[in-house]
Amino acid sequence: MQFAWSYKTNYLNAVCNIFHQEGSWAEVVSGFEYDKAIDNGVAGSKIIFNGPNKSEEDLKKAIKNDSLIHIDHLEELYSLIFLAEELKKRPKVAIRVNMDTGIYPMWDRFGFNYENGQAWDALNKIMISKKLDLVGLHCHIGTFMLSPNAYAIAAFKLTDLAINIEKKYSHYIKYIDLGGGFASKNTLKGSFLPGIDTNPSIDEYAEVISSALINSALNPEHLPTLILESGRALIDDAGYLLGSVIANKRLSAGKRATILDFGVNLLFTSFWYEHKITPAQEFTHYSEDTVLYGPLCMNIDVIRENINLPLLNKGDQVVAHCVGAYNVTQWMQFITLRPKIVLIDLDEKVHIIKDNETNQTMVSLEKLPEHLKKIDLK
Amino acid sequence: MKIKKNIAISDSGFIFNPSTGESFTVNPIGVEIITLLKEDKVKEDIKKQILDKYQTEDIVFEKDYYDFVGMLNHYHLAETNEEEES
Amino acid sequence: MKKKKVNIAVTGLNATDNPGPGVPVIRALHDSEFFDVRIIGLSYESLEPGIYMHDLVDKTYQIPYPSAGKESLLQRLEYINGIEKIDVLIPNFDAELYSFMKLENELKYMGIHTFLPTFDQFEERHKINLSEFGKKYKIKVPFAKAINSIHEIYSLTPEFTYPVVVKGKYYDAYIAYNPEQVLTHFNKIASKWGTPIIIQQFIYGSEYNVIALGDGKGNTIGAVPMRKQFITDKGKAWAGIAIDEKELLKMTTRLIKNTKWRGGMELELMKTQENEYYLLEINPRIPAWVYLAVGAGQNLPEALVKLALGIEVEPYTTFNVGKMFIRYSYDLIVDLSEFEQISTYGEL
Ligand SMILES: Cc1ncc(COP(=O)(O)O)c(C=O)c1O
Numbered sequence: 001m002q003f004a005w006s007y008k009t010n011y012l013n014a015v016c017n018i019f020h021q022e023g024s025w026a027e028v029v030s031g032f033e034y035d036k037a038i039d040n041g042v043a044g045s046k047i048i049f050n051g052p053n054k055s056e057e058d059l060k061k062a063i064k065n066d067s068l069i070h071i072d073h074l075e076e077l078y079s080l081i082f083l084a085e086e087l088k089k090r091p092k093v094a095i096r097v098n099m100d101t102g103i104y105p106m107w108d109r110f111g112f113n114y115e116n117g118q119a120w121d122a123l124n125k126i127m128i129s130k131k132l133d134l135v136g137l138h139c140h141i142g143t144f145m146l147s148p149n150a151y152a153i154a155a156f157k158l159t160d161l162a163i164n165i166e167k168k169y170s171h172y173i174k175y176i177d178l179g180g181g182f183a184s185k186n187t188l189k190g191s192f193l194p195g196i197d198t199n200p201s202i203d204e205y206a207e208v209i210s211s212a213l214i215n216s217a218l219n220p221e222h223l224p225t226l227i228l229e230s231g232r233a234l235i236d237d238a239g240y241l242l243g244s245v246i247a248n249k250r251l252s253a254g255k256r257a258t259i260l261d262f263g264v265n266l267l268f269t270s271f272w273y274e275h276k277i278t279p280a281q282e283f284t285h286y287s288e289d290t291v292l293y294g295p296l297c298m299n300i301d302v303i304r305e306n307i308n309l310p311l312l313n314k315g316d317q318v319v320a321h322c323v324g325a326y327n328v329t330q331w332m333q334f335i336t337l338r339p340k341i342v343l344i345d346l347d348e349k350v351h352i353i354k355d356n357e358t359n360q361t362m363v364s365l366e367k368l369p370e371h372l373k374k375i376d377l378k
Numbered sequence: 379m380k381i382k383k384n385i386a387i388s389d390s391g392f393i394f395n396p397s398t399g400e401s402f403t404v405n406p407i408g409v410e411i412i413t414l415l416k417e418d419k420v421k422e423d424i425k426k427q428i429l430d431k432y433q434t435e436d437i438v439f440e441k442d443y444y445d446f447v448g449m450l451n452h453y454h455l456a457e458t459n460e461e462e463e464s
Numbered sequence: 465m466k467k468k469k470v471n472i473a474v475t476g477l478n479a480t481d482n483p484g485p486g487v488p489v490i491r492a493l494h495d496s497e498f499f500d501v502r503i504i505g506l507s508y509e510s511l512e513p514g515i516y517m518h519d520l521v522d523k524t525y526q527i528p529y530p531s532a533g534k535e536s537l538l539q540r541l542e543y544i545n546g547i548e549k550i551d552v553l554i555p556n557f558d559a560e561l562y563s564f565m566k567l568e569n570e571l572k573y574m575g576i577h578t579f580l581p582t583f584d585q586f587e588e589r590h591k592i593n594l595s596e597f598g599k600k601y602k603i604k605v606p607f608a609k610a611i612n613s614i615h616e617i618y619s620l621t622p623e624f625t626y627p628v629v630v631k632g633k634y635y636d637a638y639i640a641y642n643p644e645q646v647l648t649h650f651n652k653i654a655s656k657w658g659t660p661i662i663i664q665q666f667i668y669g670s671e672y673n674v675i676a677l678g679d680g681k682g683n684t685i686g687a688v689p690m691r692k693q694f695i696t697d698k699g700k701a702w703a704g705i706a707i708d709e710k711e712l713l714k715m716t717t718r719l720i721k722n723t724k725w726r727g728g729m730e731l732e733l734m735k736t737q738e739n740e741y742y743l744l745e746i747n748p749r750i751p752a753w754v755y756l757a758v759g760a761g762q763n764l765p766e767a768l769v770k771l772a773l774g775i776e777v778e779p780y781t782t783f784n785v786g787k788m789f790i791r792y793s794y795d796l797i798v799d800l801s802e803f804e805q806i807s808t809y810g811e812l
Contacts, residue, residue, distance in 0.1 A: 194533040286405040
């Protein structure tokens with residue numbers, strides 16, 4: 001069993017290196033992430049390269065470094081065969097497989113479909129070409145999967161492909177990569193019960209996946225390694241966002257509204273989660289239903305549509321919980337600057353792992369044409 | 379600002395409007411303010427009493443009082459044809 | 465015989481036109497020859513009628529909504545138990561069962577006994593999984609499909625023929641005669657209970673229900689089939705009769721045997737013109753018409769309390785066929801001070 005840290009979830013170097021220290025490989029989906037992993041000291045052979053957009057340059061680099069290239073579409077498959085000839089090197093490849101696991105929506109835009117035979121066709125093309133070294137099979141069936149059983153179906157379908165490859169070509173697949181998608185403790189919008197009570201535990205996923213693999217028809221002498229690219233389940237619950245109250249208001253219908261100094265610009269995930277928000281100082285047990293707004297001048301800047309909170313005053317501090325996944329990679333720089341990020345280590349020592357942006361950081365890449373340099377606005 | 383005469387409030391903070399049948403709950407400060415309003419105290423008196431009794435600032439009182447009175451109006455608990463505005 | 469004193473906490477005090485089972489369960493417990501009960505009502509809203517029925521309910525406490533999470537519920541129950549020393553707790557709402565099941569061990573530790581289905585039983589019979597359930601236990605179920613998005617509505621035919629039943633995950637079921645009506649119900653239900661929404665083939669026929677209690681080892685402690693005689697516009701039985709239908713009893717005991725069902729349950733069935741029973745739903749709790757079973761000779765709530773306390777129970781094997789229930793509504797007269805008490809202090 002091998003973890004590969006999914007960079008897109010949170011690619012602050014400090015966070016990546018925590019996972020690498022624990023033995024995780026790197027799972028990347030772009031040239032940018034690939035270079036980041038290399039710069040973090042990850043050996044090329046321990047980088048899994050996913051995603052539909054790998055440039056020719058990216059692919060060449062990955063081939064030279066013996067990285068594990070997960071093919072998303074036929075164009076890529078043909079490019080790899082071509083590059084293998086050009087570089088006189090056998091790229092290590094897997095294909096990404098999409099499939100029906102009973103989950104809606106089905107992520108069938110990535111990789112090759114299992115049910116209609118696309119995946120099997122692609123595998124045959126790889127084997128027959130003899131130019132590529134088929135080392136694995138990959139899938140990532142979706143994110144925030146609340147039904148562990150979907151992984152049993154995914155495992156079954158990938159092992160089925162592995163067994164057919166073995167039968168036809170006497171070739172053993174080295175690994176089966178089931179991707180990520182395990183749920184964190186967040187609460188999805190529209191759920192009736194809080195996620196912390198209902199979301200499956202890691203044990204439940206582990207149980208389903210291991211029994212599916214053990215009970216499969218795979219040859220026990222040649223069991224492939226299981227790779228997981230779990231992202232949010234490993235980092236979401238570890239992240240907190242600290243902010244404070246800017247103002248309180250009454251909306252026209254009498255509802256209380258509180259404006260915070262962070263909005264969807266920093267907490268992108270509030271588009272799909274009902275983040276738990278708690279006051280950071282003592283409060284009374286008197287509470288009121290409140291809508292929490294961010295500070296942006298956009299109507300969509302809502303952190304919570306309805307939350308029962310004690311009455312907060314201007315300047316009071318609040319904590320948003322479970323924000324570790326997908327925020328520091330998807331947040332937006334809109335009308336204001338993004339804050340510092342600190343890491344608290346096991347000895348409770350605080351380390352700054354990313355500085356706050358300044359106006360200088362924001363304009364450093366800008367260039368002003370000569371004729372716009374002088375303005376005269378007196 | 380005057381509370382309607384027939385509005386009843388108990389120590390527990392339970393407010394009952396007998397003409398509409400609606401009921402509300404408020405916290406202990408709310409009870410105090412409504413009791414003072416029912417005694418026909420004006421805002422300045424109420425402010426003085428609250429500021430004497432609790433450690434708070436003028437501006438905080440102003441904001442919270444404004445909000446509270448707004449809610450009393452919103453739920454039709456205040457007299458509508460009063461001569462003096464809060 | 466001296467009756468055994470027990471403190472029993474009961475939810476579902478909403479004896480409204482869509483009634484919760486709490487009040488009839490309490491009536492049944494008061495009828496017990498074996499127990500001398502003190503009833504602790506647990507309510508969510510200040511207007512649940514049971515709160516004000518002082519000859520049935522000794523004391524009521526508000527508890528937090530399930531959506532607040534099991535931690536808040538546990539804290540509140542710890543407080544209540546500190547005062548009341550609860551021996552047995554009987555939850556009666558579908559939407560709250562999950563939280564109580566999760567808290568089973570913590571409650572046990574506090575000395576509170578429950579007798580609930582296991583997670584596997586609870587999940588397996590879930591509306592969403594009913595088709596699988598039917599296959600596994602060889603019971604006819606209407607063709608059904610869970611949908612997550614309104615885009616799926618227009619492609620329901622030809623798999624389905626209208627009318628269909630549109631159902632929420634926990635509650636609500638509406639009949640729809642065309643895609644537009646499905647859309648309306650979809651939006652209404654989804655905003656309340658979330659997705660998926662279950663689309664079930666409508667089955668023509670007459671409605672039958674069975675109440676039953678399983679001991680968790682495969683034995684049926686009691687079971688009474690009922691035919692609805694009068695149905696409200698919410699689809700609830702307003703009158704019903706205990707019937708001697710061997711086929712339903714056989715189906716029930718077989719189901720309990722195969723699933724090792726633990727706790728109370730209600731089977732909702734439809735009998736077609738061809739005399740075939742289709743299982744529409746399994747509710748994992750005692751139904752609101754439980755008092756018919758008591759009247760017909762099976763005090764199932766009492767038996768459930770015995771099971772929860774680990775007391776030997778002799779299964780019921782007979783009941784009085786032809787006993788009927790006719791529901792009625794009754795206007796309690798309540799002082800404002802009582803409403804104030806429960807609304808402001810959360811206790812009455
Ligand atoms: C290919 C792949 N692997 C892994 C992940 C990580 O998923 P998660 O954070 O849901 O575990 C993603 C996320 O989209 C992905 O696309």
